[in-house]
Amino acid sequence: MQQAYKNEPFTDFSKKENRDDFQTALNEVEQQLGKHYDIIIRGERIRTKKTGTSINPSNIEEVIGTVSQADKSLAEQAIHTAVETFETWKKVKPSARARYLYKASAILRRRKHEFSAWLVKESGKSWAEADADTAEAIDFMEYYARQIEKLTSRHPLTRLTGEDNELYYVPLGVGIVIPPWNFPLAIMAGMTTAAIVSGNTVVLKPASTTPVIAAKFMEILDDAGLPEGVVNYIPGSGSEIGDVLVEHPLTRFISFTGSREVGLRINELAAKHQPGQKWMKRVVAEMGGKDSIVVDHDADLELAAQSIVASAFGFSGQKCSACSRAIVHEEVYDEVLARVVALTKEITVGDIREYGLYTGPVVDQQAYDKILSYIEIGKTEGKLMIGGEKGSDKGYFIQPTVFADVDPQARLMQEEIFGPVVAFAKAKDFDHALEIANNTEYGLTGAVISRNREHLEKAREEFHVGNLYFNRKCTGALVGVHPFGGFNMSGTDSKAGGPDYLQLFTQAKLVSELL
Missing domain, CATH: 3.40.309.10 (Aldehyde Dehydrogenase; Chain A, domain 2)
Incomplete structure (x- = not known):
């Protein structure tokens, strides 16, 4: 068992050496602006004629990067890839899945200022806000890695003479992850890694205004050795591929953070049974507040x-x-x-x-x-x-x-x-x-x-x-300190960063054997 969870500390920018390090990271990121980022399905990089452009909201003349845009056929391909990969990924031991998250968090910690610099450039976050976003992404991965070890340990049940009974949690299947632009690293990483550490595979549709940060996070997962096809990166407009992903009969759950209007539409579409669909789809939604x-x-x-x-x-x-x-x-x-x-x-x-x-x-x-x-x-x-x-x-x-x-x-x-x-x-x-x-x-x-x-x-x-x-x-x-989610039109009160969150991406199975 890993040591007790502890939140990633924030950077103290009152210290000159920390400011200098962050400035260096900003300078290095600026040398990488304007690159193109491909769709990634089962590790294959796919470039399309249709592209989206990410710009710096502080300087609208500055292009952060261009990103290939998926169409319906690529959305279909991503889902089928995730379905196929699920058959092997679900059999990976939870402790082994957790180690992928520990590795990814360690890589991100080493690249912390770099990712925070990307947040400054692509989402317009201040140094402190960007640093907190990156720290939260690290926190989510380490917290969920520890939580899956707890969730998949043997659960005590009332003993019954002559029977052996076991309750355990199994993954759901293919999930569509639709993260927001305002926490384009932390919430995106949290939603994605919670799903995969629970044994599911993911089709990740990043926010249209912050797709480069999600593409950079795919580098982290690749460096951590995550098997190809466990997470598939398909940028694209909601009007082009959103409904396809949500309505697809092979989609098992949708994890969404965004507006009330889009969340309600996702919930409505997910509730409609499609030909060949074997389940009621699960929707995990956080939809804003007042x-x-x-x-x-x-x-x-x-x-x-x-x-x-x-x-x-x-x-x-x-x-x-x-x-x-x-x-x-x-x-x-x-x-x-x-x-x-x-x-x-x-x-x-x-x-x-x-x-x-x-x-x-x-x-x-x-x-x-x-x-x-x-x-x-x-x-x-x-x-x-x-x-x-x-x-x-x-x-x-x-x-x-x-x-x-x-x-x-x-x-x-x-x-x-x-x-x-x-x-x-x-x-x-x-x-x-x-x-x-x-x-x-x-x-x-x-x-x-x-x-x-x-x-x-x-x-x-x-x-x-x-x-x-x-x-x-x-x-x-803070992750693990203030499990986050709201009531009413604020969503499903999913409590991200809390001890119950991973249960949303699993289902409980009871096996009883007569002795």
């Missing part, structure tokens, strides 16, 4: 303001866990709002390649246009306190934006914006604050800042979210 930080009248107000700003504007608010709603008791509303505005004024936005910047661009033109449209809506629904403007035209920059006095039912308080926008609503008392916090269709994360133990216990019972935090920000879940 997350609130509640501030009580007796709270530490500096902590509250710092938590709101960090949760709302880290990575330009492009986290499903980001705070987009600040619900503040009327007695301290003005003070908290003023402090949040003051802190927001200090935020620096720009080309995130520079170390000193707090946050950078939003991911692409579509996100840019959507967020700016919500800012215009916000101007009609509340009072613009700060921000609301574009940044440099060199990239997709939007200034961190705070709206005050927003009605709890307003669009700004109900719809997921996924950008650097936070809306303030005033609560009459703590019960009213919880009522507002629960008034959305989502239920992912939330936080309560309060010194009142009775109120915290009330929130523990009544604040209906999958991840609830007291007296801290609502972002920053």
